[in-house]
Amino acid sequence: MARAVEFLGRSFFSPGARGAFRAQSQPAGLSLDFNTQIIVGASENGWNCNDTNLPLDKRVMEFGSAEEAFAVLGNGDLADAIANAFSPSRDTRFSSGPQLVKALCVSANTKAAATLKSIKASNDIQVKAIVPGKKGNAIRLRISSSGKVVQIGDASNTSQSQPLVADELSIQYTGDASNAILDINNDRLVVTLSSPNDGSANLSAAFTEYETIGQLVDFINSRQGYTANVISRPDRKSNLLDHIETSENVNIGGSTRILTALLHEQSRFISGSGLAEVEIGSSIRKPLADMTSFAYLSGGDSTAPTPTHWIDAINMIYDKEVGGFFISLCTDLLTPTLHLADKLSFGNSPDGSNEKFGSSGVDVSKDISARLDDIKLVNSEFMALGMSPITTRRADRVSSKTYPGWMGGVIHNAIKASANLRETPTYKDLNIIDVPEQYNRGEINRIIQTGGVIITRKPNRGPWKFEFALTSYQKNNIILNQTSIVCTALGLVKDFREFLQDTFLGEVPVDQDAFGGALTDSDIRTAVTNRFRFTYVQQYGWLTRNIYTGESAFSENFTIRRDGDAIYFVFPDGKLVSPINFMFFLLNLDVVRGSSTGE
Secondary structure, eight states: OOOEEEEEEEEEEEOOOOOOOOOOOOOOOOOOOGGGGEEEEEESBBBBOOOTTSOHHHHHEEEESHHHHHHOOSSHHHHHHHHHTTTTSSSTTTTTSSEEEEEEEEEEEOEEEEEBBBBBBBBBEEEESSSGGHHHHHOEEEEETTEEEEEEOOOOEEEEEEOEOOOOOOEOOSSSSSSEEEEEEESSSEEEEESSSSSSOEEETTTTTTTTTTHHHHHHHHHTTTTESSSSSSTSBBBSOOOBOGGGOOBOBBOOOEEEOHHHHHHHHHTTTTTTEEEEETTTOBHHHHHHHHOOOOOOOOEOOOOOHHHHHHHHHHTTTOSSEEEOOOOOOOEEEEEEHHHHHHSTTTTOOOEEEEEEETTTSOHHHHHHHEEEOOOOOEEEEEEEOEEETTTTTTSEEOOHHHHHHHHHHHHHHOOOTTOOOBBBBOOOBOSSSOOOHHEEEEEETTTTOOOOOOOETTOOSSOOOOOOSSSSHHHBBBBHHHHHHHHHHHHHHHHHHHHHTTOOOTTTTTTTTTHHHHHHHHHHHHIIIIIIISSSSBBOTTTTTTTSBBBOOEEEEEEEEEEEEOOOOBBBOOOOOOOOOOOOOOOOOOOOOOO
C-alpha cells in the first residue's frame, strides 16, 4: 500500500513534482468611510429611509456631487445640506467636501401618478414618478403618431423620442384551415385553426419554453403550415410582445401579421428619461393610446417627519451598518440628537465596533443660555453641535436661505470628511453668505467653555470661520474636547481594528520552523509594528514623535499576550497629533537711548 505524502495540508499518493506560490500580503489602504458623510434630513422628494419595503440602495441614496443630489431631491433641507457639504470651504484643501454623501430622507413621500388610456378602451395603464414627492406633479407625458412618438418632461425641459421601432417578428399560417385566429397573452402565443385538412394543427408556444424571439420563430417554423421571421433581434424576450385577444379575431391565414412590442418601447423611453415609469403588472399589454395634449402626473406629496422618524433613521444606520465615518442630522430637535449621542457612544465602544462621529444643531430660536444648557445635556465627545444660524445658498445654487445651527454641523463634518482625519475645521474659510447672529467676547468665551460650535468672522471683515471646532463633552480633556483629535483617535481605532480582522482573524500562527506555515507569532508583531510605523506615523501623520523630549510616536516595545485563541495588544505610549490653537509671545522692548558727537 502506497503511503500518503503531505504538502500544505493535503495528502498526495501519485508520484510527481508539485508546487505552489504565495503572494506577500500588500499594505491595506484606509477605509473609504473616512471620506464619506451620512446626512439625515427632511425632503419633499426622495425615498423614505424608513420604508422597509424598499431596497437598501433606495433607503440610503448615494450622491457623488451636489448636482446629482439636486436632480433627485430638488431644494429642501436634505438637498441644501448636501450642496453645502460638497462645497464647505473656500480653502482649496477642503473645498470639494466628502468623496461620497449617503443621504437618508426621513420624510414619507408619495409618488405622483397618472392613469392613461391604452389602445384598448377598457384597459388603463398607470404611469408613476420614479422619485416619490412633490416634484413628480410637474412631470408631463404625451403619446402621438400611433403610439410611436413619446414626449416626457418636467418643469425644466421636455424630451421627445424618435419614432419607436417596435416590430419584432412576422407570422403567417399557410395551411388549408378556414381561419387561423391569433391570441397572445402573458403566458403564450396561441393560434386556433378552424377545420384544417392538411395535417396542420393548433399552435401553442409558452414563453417560459421559448423565451426569446429567435427561439419562438424557430418553433413556429418547425410546425406544419406556419412561417415566421425575426424582424428585430433573436435575443429579444418573447413575453414583451403586445397582446392580441381572441375577441379581436385576428386571422393570420393567408396574410402576414407583424407582431410588435410597442408598449415595451414606450415604457423603455419613459423610464429612460429618469422621470417616470410604466406599471404594467399583470394587465393586458396594449400600447398607450395617442393623446391630444400632455397629461400631468398628480398626487405627489410629502409628510413632515416626527421625532420617531428621526430615531428610526438613526437606528437604521446602525442596524444596516451603513458605511460612513461622519453622520450629520439636519435637525435641532433635542430628542434625535440625544439618541444619536447614545448610538455613537455604543458604536464607538468595543461592543459596538462601528466607529463614527456625529453632528447636529441646537435650537437657535432659544437664547444663548438655553442653547448652552442643551449642549451640556448632550455631553458627547463624539458630537459637534452647531449653534449659529447660517445664511447660505440652497441646492439650486441661486436662491439663499437662513438655516438653523445644524447646517454648521453639516459643514463641520464635511470639512472633516474632505481631507485627512487629523485636520481641524477651526479657523477655516467657510463658503457661506452670512451669519445673522453676532457674539461679544464674553458670549464667545461662554460658548467655547461649553463646547458649542459657532461661526465668527476673520479680522478686517474677512471670511467666515469656525471659532473653535469642539465636541459637546463637558469634562476638560484635550483629546475628547477637540473634534480633530478625537476623530484622529477614533480613526486609528477603526483602522487598526479592521486591519487586525482582515489580516489575522481566522488564521493559525505556527512555529517558525513549521514547514509550509504562512503565519508565525513574530509575523504578527512585525505586521503591527509596520502598520503603526509606516501608516499611522509616516503615511497619514496621525501619530508623531515628541521633538521636545525625544520620545517616539509610539513605543515599539508593546506587549502581545496570547491566551489560546485570544490575543491582546497593549501599547504603553502613543502621541496623537494636535492642531495649533493658541500662540503666545512676549516681546521685551525698549526705546532708543544714548548720545552721539556727530563724528
